[in-house]
Amino acid sequence: MSLIPEHLRYRDTHEWVDPSLEVSPVGITDHAQAELTDVVFVDPPKLGPVAAGQQVCVIESVKAASDIYSPVAGEIVEVNAALSGEPGLINSDPYGAGWIFKIRATPGSADALMDASAYAARLG
Numbered sequence: 340m341s342l343i344p345e346h347l348r349y350r351d352t353h354e355w356v357d358p359s360l361e362v363s364p365v366g367i368t369d370h371a372q373a374e375l376t377d378v379v380f381v382d383p384p385k386l387g388p389v390a391a392g393q394q395v396c397v398i399e400s401v402k403a404a405s406d407i408y409s410p411v412a413g414e415i416v417e418v419n420a421a422l423s424g425e426p427g428l429i430n431s432d433p434y435g436a437g438w439i440f441k442i443r444a445t446p447g448s449a450d451a452l453m454d455a456s457a458y459a460a461r462l463g
């Protein structure tokens with residue numbers, strides 16, 4: 340079973356965000372990185388405003404390229420520069436050093452996301 344931190348909120352496309360933070364990192368779940376296998380490249384998102392569900396970047400693995408969506412509305416304020424030299428951080432630490440971007444979320448925009456138990460149920 341994949342690791343699913345309780346304090347995060349999840350999108351059905353496997354992105355996570357921490358709604359308790361004013362500026363939260365966003366990444367993909369442990370389940371998603373396991374499905375992708377070895378991540379070899381991250382095309383970082385552009386800084387600026389985004390809508391919830393908007394496609395913001397692409398992750399390429401040895402298996403496939405996957406679109407990454409913003410789990411919440413808000414403003415992308417930072418990208419994880421470490422991923423340009425070490426994209427495998429997404430595989431080794433998806434909820435830590437493997438974050439993709441940071442977002443200042445619009446208040447309440449995480450309310451529609453799944454909690455850990457709902458996400459676990461979705462995974463089966």
